[in-house]
Amino acid sequence: MRVLLALAGLALLGYGVAGWLDAPGHELWGRLVFAAAALVAHDFVVVPLVLATAALTTRFVPEPARRPVQAALAVGAALTAVALPFVIGAGRIADNPSAFPQHYGRGLLILLALAGLGAAAWTAARLPRGRRRKP
Known part of the structure; x- marks a missing residue:
């Protein structure tokens, strides 16, 4: 599975690089500046926020909930990063x-x-069950 995912990633990377190289000269410089800014x-x-x-979460969240909470926070951050320009109306x-045309703030919430409910369900599934009595 890892090999297939790596090959798919390399194919997408190659497609992206080919698209960049196909751009006109003035656009290529802007794209390189954007890539450098995104890297920084x-x-x-x-990375420091993550x-x-x-x-x-390692310090304050109990073990059964730790990974679900971390996953929900990661998903929430990605959703917010994508939706925030729509929520604030950038470019309106x-x-x-x-x-x-949509209520993007409500959709994001x-x-x-x-994501929070998913983390709660995942945590509930990870909680230890009660002790069983021996017959």
Whole structure:
């Protein structure tokens, strides 16, 4: 399975690189700057936040709930990162109300609640059962 996933990842990486190289010269420079900024943001913002969150959950969350809580936090962070521009209306044009036709804040809250419920169900499944009596 790992080999298949690695091959799929390499194929997607190759597709992305081919798309970048096919871009006009002025766009290529902008894409390289964006990639460098994303790399710096990942290494100096995202990674420290993830490590701090992992340390806090390891310290304060009991063992049966630790992995479910960490997974729910990771899913919640990814959902929020994707949805936040829609929630705040970045790029909204006043004379085009159809550009953002949904209630994105409510949708994000529903998805975050589902991630929390999933973590709660996972935690409940991991809790130790009561002792059984020997016959």
